[in-house]
Amino acid sequence: MGTTRHLARLQFTEEGPAVEGEWTVPGTAQDRYTEWVGLYGAGPTVVIQLIEEIDGRERVARKWTAQGEVEGPTPVP
Template sequence: MTRHLARLQFRAGGPAVEGEWTAPATAQERYTEWVGLYGTDPAVVIQLVEESDGHETVRKTWTAQGEVEGPGT
């Protein structure tokens, strides 16, 4: 089963707040919402993640510098 996650960290490497859904569109909506709410904070990292069979793939990463598609820091 594939899980779709939106992950929010208020500092890189810090604790994360996550939401998990089976529908990718729902995870994308939450990711977009968090970018709008927290995306200008220079310390915040927001990720859209796909997890399947214990393996995570980062689809998008947002920092105050903008969005990166694919694996990000």
């Protein structure tokens, strides 16, 4: 069975540097995602993502931008 990581990723601009947390427990990553949306989600260029990574392949489960939230799955190239 593969390795699964759960990530929360915060970027203040879409292509900018990222702050990222990594957990093995999905609920912890979800909590951090929710916290970051509350703290930073009003920013006009902010991007916050909840990501599941299995064997190095990322899938965006939820994504927050100034336009609101989009729920996945969205593969990340």
